[in-house]
Amino acid sequence: MEDWWTTLTIEPSIENHEISSISRMMSPSRHHNNLPTMQSSTMTLSKSSYNVLSAFCTEENVPQCTSYIIQEMDSLGFSSACIEASSPEGSWGLNTVPVLNMMYELLQMHRRSQRSLQELETEQLKSSSALEHLQMTNSRLKDQLELYKREKSGLLETERQMQLKNKTLQNCLKTEKDEVQKLQSIIASRASQYNHDAKRKERESTKLKERLNQLLVDKRDKKLAIDVLNYLGRADGKRSQWKTGKVEARHEGEMYKSLLSDYEGRQRALMLENVELKKVLQQMKREMVSILSPRKSCSRGDRAEDSLERASSDREEVGDCSKETLDQSCEHARDQSCEHAREQLTNSIRQQWRRLKSHMERLDSQASLVQQSQQCAGKELVPRQIHEEEMERMRLEVQQCKDFIQTQQQLLQQQLNSPCYDDETAALLNDCYTLEDKERLKEEWRLFDEQRRNFERERHNFTDAAIRLGHEKKAFEEDRALWLKNQFLNMTSFVDRKRHSTSENPRALSVSSEPEMRIPSTPAMLTKSRTYTAFSTPKAASAAGMPSTADLYRTLCLIPDRSSSSVGSSTQGSWQESNTIHSREDTPVRSKHRHGGGDCCSIFSLGSEENSLN
């Protein structure tokens, strides 16, 4: 048992050794600095193992060897006492068991040392490679450092140069500034000198002129004369007058008269302009009133009875008051005298203007609020027209889908009913499609599925939108009613205008109430029969002229013609395409399709029922 165990334990060691030697052989170049020691160790090992057999111990020197071994063992710290066993014959003999034990221990030791050696070797390898790496990085870093140093010195140099340049430039600037200042002072001094000189020269010249004048007067220039045959009468035929205070006063009077007349003319022109402007102002006011008042009357229809009365009475008051002021101001403006009236006019205009402005602002804010609410909902609020268009389009799509499903069902029925094709042959036949065809079909199927999903989503969206529209409509109506009530309370208008507006009321009301009646009902049930039939009937009429294979189904199910609408024209092509493909599709796919289509069918059934009702 022990033997078995030892052999077991030795074997891996040998293998281990071999492997390690192989590994050493495999990578000699990498650990070339470690190699000599390792080789030497293996060499000694092998040498010793050979020498034990051949040289170290012979028959003759067994005791010496034994003693040597014992000594060695002692030095290694093994108890060698029991190794030696005196044989009965008196010759040297070895106690086998301790020797073997010792050998085993030795072997163990050897293995341990081997292992540790290996470990150390790998460690060394690792550390050497690390060292190499570190050296490399070190050298690289050194290079970098060198580079940076050089760069730094370069930068320092340029900085120094820049500073130098800066300094010189600053000096230059300073000198230039000094120069400018100097020049400016020079200019100023020159200017003052010039002015002074000019003045001096002018004075001199005037003095000279004076002198010349004096000389001329003194000299009594003989030549200075007028030689006239006979004197003329004045152009106006009057005689010249003496210069007296009276004349002076007359001149002054005339001057002021002319000035006055000029100012009067100017005033008249300004007055005319003023009148024109006033007219424009009044017209503006009138128009403003007319703009603001019909809205009020419009809103009255929506209010409850009691509030209506109250509001109308309020409005009457305000309107009368404003009308009064307007009339007054008009009259006064015609007089063109009363400051007060003018003020009134401008005040009333201002009031109206303010009201208009606030109205506009309110409208703006409402618009922005609506927009905000839209943004909150994450969807844009589409106007009713667009809604209707969308609805129509969707209805068309529904019809198309239904159409499509019907044809498919029909085809399926045909295929099932046909006697010659049992399932296997059908599968066989369907299998005979080329791979390419299959791919294409799959692709088409995927497309169709996607379209179906889109449609579903759209329908959902539309339902949501319709519901939201209803809510918003209601909110808006309320807002409008509130605002109109406010307007009622605030606004001024004329009695006759009111009368006029009441005559218009029914029309305006009918327009506004129509969508109100219809829209709030729609969100409750999307495909309500009334709205639906309204759209489907004209199409059903036009379906007769369509010469296609699916005519029969259409006429049976009252499906409107696809091509009658331009909205779905883009989707139409793809629908038809998928239609033709599905007719050739293999059975499993078709059954899947039927599953998918069944859903649609259940949705559309409502519509078709309604159609049949219609």
Added chain:
Amino acid sequence: MNFSEVFKQSNQLCRVSPDGKYLATCVQYRLVVRDVNTLQILHLYTCLDQIVHMEWSSDSLFILCAMYKRGLVQVWSLEQPDWYCKIDEGSIGLVSSRWSPDGRHILNTTEFHLRVTVWSLCTKAVSYIKYPKACQKGIDFSRDGCYMALAERRDCRDYVSVFVCDDWHLLRHFETETQDLAGVEWSPNGCVLAVWDSCLEYKVLLYSLDGRLLSTFSAYEWSLGIKSLAWSPSSQFLAIGSYDGKVRILNHITWKKVTEFDHPASINNTKAVSTLSNEYMSGAFHLPYPVQRHLKNCLAYSLSEWHEICPLPVQVPVVKPDLDRANPKVGVSSMAFSSDNRYLATKNDNMACVVWVWDMQRLGLLAVLEQTSAVRCFQWDPRRPRLALCTGNAKLYLWSPAGCVSVQVPAEGGFQVQSVTWHCSGDSLILLGKEQLCLCYMESRGNNYFVIKFAMNNHLDV
């Protein structure tokens, strides 16, 4: 359009009497008075020397002829050809002579602007006005002839004296806030006096007739200032042309700037029409008078080679002035309002070939008239919005809102039009050459339209 025969004249002295009946021309020392309609010589007067200046009196009865070198002024009467008057300013010399608005006084400015002598033809009285200022426009009479504004210089300060022309009574005398007054000009209604500073400072002062300062306007500082000034006939606008190549329009109520007209070298204004006159004439297209025109709505065709409506933007030829020399050729030197106040024509000196027409209702550029050579003179018809201009060649150019016409003067021997003057009726034009003159008779309104239409039809046929 018809042309008279060519007459001689000298010194560009040719004036139509204010009543429009007579035409006076000077030929050397002779004064010739003709009937405007028949062009027959009515009177011939002989002066003592070559005439330098000639002027009609306001009542069209007398003609003043000045001979500055000799310090002499001679006055002739139309009614009494024998009557004569000779004024000798003597040794003091004479630089300028003019009639007073009443036609009975003569104002002579002596040399060195020593004084202004007022000679009366009614009495022998002589009055002196001392210290007149030698400047661009030192004397101005109001349009109605009642007042005279005179710029004065005393003790290195500027003053303005307002005289009553009737008896030369000094009505107002006030100092103006100017460094160096350059000119005075009455508004056409005679109630506001515009006073402007010399080109060294941009400053316009507006005084009431009674000497109150109404307003002061200054567009900028430290640069050459005002070059020209013009009142609109209605006194509503005051146009100020300056050395920066801009015209600023002041209104008559607040005296603030209404607008500013720039004269850019490149015109991008889509509302403006630019016309270019071209000297090359095509042989195929020949009219009695080569009449070409342009349509206002800027049709992109050229009627012939004479005028061309240029596609915008248009580059205007600009002459770079020599700024080192005095009186550089920059800035708006001449401006004129049309008689109906609708249009303003301006000329910028560094774009001498171009006349700009501005619409005063729209306050924008209306037309740019580009000539091949420098524009010598332009003048508005006193009755109609019609502008006549000449460039020193043998052609007369006319512009009206309906289009342009250029007319060759059919005179022999190279008649070069140096200046143009409208007859006060607006029916004829006096064209002055270097030594000659000639009258150009406009057609009546209907005929004029016919000419234009004719030209258009011709072109459309072509």
